Amino acid sequence: MSNRNPVHLKEIAIPHKPRKLSIPLLLLGVAFFVAFLVILEAASRKGFLNILSTRESLGNYPTPMGQYFDIKWYGLQEYVARNEGVDVILIGSSVVNTGIDPDIVAETYFKITGIRLRIYNFGIESLDIVPNSVYTKILVQKYHPSLIVFGTIPRDYLADDNTDVNQQFLSSPWIKYESGQWNLAGFLIDQSALLSHYLPYRNWMRSDFLDTLYRIDHRFSRTSSSGYEAEASVATNLDQPPDPNSPDEQAAFAKYHNFKIDPTRLSYLLSILNLQNVGNTRVLVAEMPLHPTFYDYMGGTLVYQDYQNEIASAVKASGGMFFPSNGDLQIPANGRPDREHLNQFGAPVYSTYLGTYLATLTTHDGLQFTSSGQGGH
Amino acid sequence: MEITTFLFAGFVLLAVLGFRCLPQRFKNLWLLFACAVFIISWSWQFLVILLLLATINYILGKHVTDVRHGKWVLWAGVVLNLLALLLFKYSNFYLPELTSLLAKLGVRTGAGGIQILVPLGLSFITLQMISYLLDVHYGRMEAETGFVKFAVYALYFPKILAGPIERAKTFLSRLDTPQEWSVESILQNFTLVLVGLIRKIVFADALTAMVPAQAFQHPSQYPAPLLAIWLLAYAFALYNDFAGYTSIVRGVSGFFGIELTSNFNVPYFSRSFSEFWNRWHISLSSWLRDYIYYPLSRRLRKTVPNHNNALNLIVPPVLTMLVSGLWHGLGWNTLLWGGLQGTFLVLERIAGLWGPRYAPAELPRWRQVISAAVVFFCILLAWVPFHTGVIPAIHYWQNLFSITNWQIPIYKAYFIQEAQSGHFSQAALRMLAIFPFFQVALVLLPALGLDLFQYKGEFTFRKWPVWLQVVLLALVVLILFLLSFAEKGAPFIYQSF
Numbered sequence: 019m020s021n022r023n024p025v026h027l028k029e030i031a032i033p034h035k036p037r038k039l040s041i042p043l044l045l046l047g048v049a050f051f052v053a054f055l056v057i058l059e060a061a062s063r064k065g066f067l068n069i070l071s072t073r074e075s076l077g078n079y080p081t082p083m084g085q086y087f088d089i090k091w092y093g094l095q096e097y098v099a100r101n102e103g104v105d106v107i108l109i110g111s112s113v114v115n116t117g118i119d120p121d122i123v124a125e126t127y128f129k130i131t132g133i134r135l136r137i138y139n140f141g142i143e144s145l146d147i148v149p150n151s152v153y154t155k156i157l158v159q160k161y162h163p164s165l166i167v168f169g170t171i172p173r174d175y176l177a178d179d180n181t182d183v184n185q186q187f188l189s190s191p192w193i194k195y196e197s198g199q200w201n202l203a204g205f206l207i208d209q210s211a212l213l214s215h216y217l218p219y220r221n222w223m224r225s226d227f228l229d230t231l232y233r234i235d236h237r238f239s240r241t242s243s244s245g246y247e248a249e250a251s252v253a254t255n256l257d258q259p260p261d262p263n264s265p266d267e268q269a270a271f272a273k274y275h276n277f278k279i280d281p282t283r284l285s286y287l288l289s290i291l292n293l294q295n296v297g298n299t300r301v302l303v304a305e306m307p308l309h310p311t312f313y314d315y316m317g318g319t320l321v322y323q324d325y326q327n328e329i330a331s332a333v334k335a336s337g338g339m340f341f342p343s344n345g346d347l348q349i350p351a352n353g354r355p356d357r358e359h360l361n362q363f364g365a366p367v368y369s370t371y372l373g374t375y376l377a378t379l380t381t382h383d384g385l386q387f388t389s390s391g392q393g394g395h
Numbered sequence: 396m397e398i399t400t401f402l403f404a405g406f407v408l409l410a411v412l413g414f415r416c417l418p419q420r421f422k423n424l425w426l427l428f429a430c431a432v433f434i435i436s437w438s439w440q441f442l443v444i445l446l447l448l449a450t451i452n453y454i455l456g457k458h459v460t461d462v463r464h465g466k467w468v469l470w471a472g473v474v475l476n477l478l479a480l481l482l483f484k485y486s487n488f489y490l491p492e493l494t495s496l497l498a499k500l501g502v503r504t505g506a507g508g509i510q511i512l513v514p515l516g517l518s519f520i521t522l523q524m525i526s527y528l529l530d531v532h533y534g535r536m537e538a539e540t541g542f543v544k545f546a547v548y549a550l551y552f553p554k555i556l557a558g559p560i561e562r563a564k565t566f567l568s569r570l571d572t573p574q575e576w577s578v579e580s581i582l583q584n585f586t587l588v589l590v591g592l593i594r595k596i597v598f599a600d601a602l603t604a605m606v607p608a609q610a611f612q613h614p615s616q617y618p619a620p621l622l623a624i625w626l627l628a629y630a631f632a633l634y635n636d637f638a639g640y641t642s643i644v645r646g647v648s649g650f651f652g653i654e655l656t657s658n659f660n661v662p663y664f665s666r667s668f669s670e671f672w673n674r675w676h677i678s679l680s681s682w683l684r685d686y687i688y689y690p691l692s693r694r695l696r697k698t699v700p701n702h703n704n705a706l707n708l709i710v711p712p713v714l715t716m717l718v719s720g721l722w723h724g725l726g727w728n729t730l731l732w733g734g735l736q737g738t739f740l741v742l743e744r745i746a747g748l749w750g751p752r753y754a755p756a757e758l759p760r761w762r763q764v765i766s767a768a769v770v771f772f773c774i775l776l777a778w779v780p781f782h783t784g785v786i787p788a789i790h791y792w793q794n795l796f797s798i799t800n801w802q803i804p805i806y807k808a809y810f811i812q813e814a815q816s817g818h819f820s821q822a823a824l825r826m827l828a829i830f831p832f833f834q835v836a837l838v839l840l841p842a843l844g845l846d847l848f849q850y851k852g853e854f855t856f857r858k859w860p861v862w863l864q865v866v867l868l869a870l871v872v873l874i875l876f877l878l879s880f881a882e883k884g885a886p887f888i889y890q891s892f
Contacts, residue, residue, distance in 0.1 A: 223605055
């Protein structure tokens with residue numbers, strides 16, 4: 019510590035004749051600035067910015083779930099443009115993303131009914147029933163599909179699961195804007211091609227930015243044009259029940275301990291089912307197939323059956339269709355990367371199973387799933 | 396109510412308009428009301444605690460000059476303020492023990508134990524209260540008679556979160572005569588707010604986000620070049636975060652016509668350690684100097700009159716910096732940081748014993764540059780324990796100075812995981828290896844540029860041609876707008892002290 023006096027800040031040095039901001043100059047500056055932005059916006063709308071980057075984003079939080087949403091959103095846009103519409107949209111979390119191949123569902127349905135369905139998989143990793151219910155409404159309003167298939171698992175109904183991710187995702191400007199809460203940022207994201215080209219790079223300062231960007235590119239490249247992302251890994255020893263004393267399993271046991279369906283989470287399911295009142299859209303709640311040993315986390319098969327019955331009752335009471343996954347569904351031993359998800363060997367089996375069920379609905383119950391028009395823009 | 400939000404901007408606008416419209420006799424009451432609203436926006440309990448603290452110090456201030464009991468009142472006040480600091484700020488050290496003791500006595504404390512939230516800006520307020528009592532007791536100022544005015548001094552919202560630590564004598568007199576509004580003062584304060592926002596959002600938040608949290612916890616996972624660049628990023632993030640905050644609140648306070656102390660004066664260009672402490676967190680350094688360093692030096696010189704005695708050379712700077720460390724947090728790491736700073740000052744003083752002492756500006760230019768580089772390097776290394784625990788800090792230094800850790804290519808554990816994932820090509824891996832350097836340089840260079848301009852004068856931009864100012868303003872607005880889409884930055888670092 020010095021004995022000397024502190025070095026004081028240099029005195030404010032204002033010129034003797036301070037230059038004054040003139041209004042015309044300020045307006046000229048603003049005009050140039052606006053013109054500059056307009057030119058850039060026009061260039062990006064004409065596709066000139068694609069020379070620099072073809073990536074686009076809606077800027078949803080959090081990373082990387084926001085970008086997973088981008089993959090599906092822009093993928094669906096392209097799908098609709100290519101196929102002149104979409105009939106069935108599959109929604110849900112990662113279990114849907116890697117668990118249902120829309121092409122196989124469509125092919126199975128076609129073989130039985132002779133009708134070609136346009137199906138897109140909008141399942142997104144880490145986004146559960148809470149955000150699902152919000153963006154499904156946006157999808158229905160925008161694309162008017164004939165059928166929404168919501169693939170669900172017990173995790174969707176855990177009270178405190180994934181709350182931070184959900185909260186951040188739902189507070190994103192674009193999501194709020196599309197949900198009817200007008201805000202400037204959301205409006206600009208929705209309208210500006212320039213901004214959507216910038217947004218993939220919005221977190222350029224993060225330490226994991228480039229890693230994430232590469233990973234997203236990788237995920238994008240392995241996602242099919244109908245939105246299915248095949249999972250390659252295969253779990254072994256799944257037939258052995260999970261050990262409550264194993265450190266690897268304790269988190270899952272703690273999560274599902276005393277499993278009960280949270281009424282708030284159930285209300286999100288009902289809000290998805292309520293979309294049946296919008297236009298001609300129907301909702302099918304499909305139970306994604308869990309490995310039977312998964313029930314041990316919940317407390318056994320009886321607890322699981324109670325859960326299944328409660329969901330089925332709620333769906334039927336709301337006039338929706340419920341499609342359980344037990345019965346004759348046989349997922350092969352190498353068909354799972356873990357006890358919850360399906361991989362590239364398991365997904366085709368379930369997709370065929372779902373396609374057959376949809377065909378049955380058409381052939382036996384006379385339900386039609388083809389949309390008449392093109393998805394709206 | 397975070398100060399970088401539109402909500403705060405709206406609140407300030409209303410508060411300033413009210414303040415400017417009211418006659419002088421109601422201005423302080425209005426300010427106190429605004430302060431209460433601001434504090435309640437965080438927690439109403441904070442307002443109760445801080446008002447109680449202000450009231451006690453106000454009453455003590457009236458009795459601290461008492462001929463018979465003044466000394467006792469003074470020490471009671473100092474101890475009381477320090478106890479408040481210990482009770483709230485350092486609660487995480489004694490609460491676990493207290494909880495277990497209560498459990499042994501059969502008293503249940505709930506699932507999370509006892510929780511104590513640290514009232515807003517408590518560390519800063521206690522220092523101000525202590526200096527007020529000391530100044531009144533030693534006759535450097537009269538005790539404040541108006542409670543409202545004193546409460547505004549204690550709770551003034553632009554400085555409550557993280558200072559500056561204002562002296563009562565200066566601040567209270569400014570409350571009596573707030574500066575009148577003029578176009579020039581408005582532009583000047585607007586510039587301060589804008590520069591503060593740039594420092595916080597463009598520089599500090601970005602640099603903070605560039606440093607992985609694991610880097611300071613498990614440094615052995617990273618190659619030395621990355622540790623070096625991230626330490627640099629942290630140093631500038633810390634500086635720009637605090638300097639940005641100070642600039643914003645000075646601008647905000649300026650709209651009320653109340654000047655606040657400038658806390659920073661381009662500290663990383665310092666050519667000596669003592670110069671650094673005259674440029675970094677100026678209000679705290681001068682507080683420590685006036686209330687710890689000088690009194691301690693005077694007391695020691697009464698015992699050992701020789702200036703160059705080891706006791707006089709070592710004890711005052713080391714003890715002062717240790718107190719500074721403890722003020723930042725009760726931990727071995729902050730003590731180590733304070734100890735290092737004290738050691739630097741001692742070494743500088745010892746070096747000054749051999750030969751005449753020159754002010755840094757009087758040295759030849761080449762010596763100024765070398766001195767500045769040495770000082771910056773030492774300060775940089777000392778930030779490591781400031782940011783992390785003692786053991787990780789030692790590992791950080793070890794890895795930073797390990798020759799083998801400087802090998803090129805710099806892939807290590809950090810990149811092995813990426814390579815094993817099979818997601819990335821070799822070109823992508825190379826890009827991953829060098830990207831952090833681009834990233835840090837992209838922010839560090841403009842940040843240094845801003846410092847260089849401010850080194851010439853804080854408002855040097857105002858001398859530029861108007862068209863350039865307009866372009867700069869437009870650019871800044873655009874950058875702030877684009878950055879608003881990034882995931883939210885952390886709150887001000889010094890808010891937690």
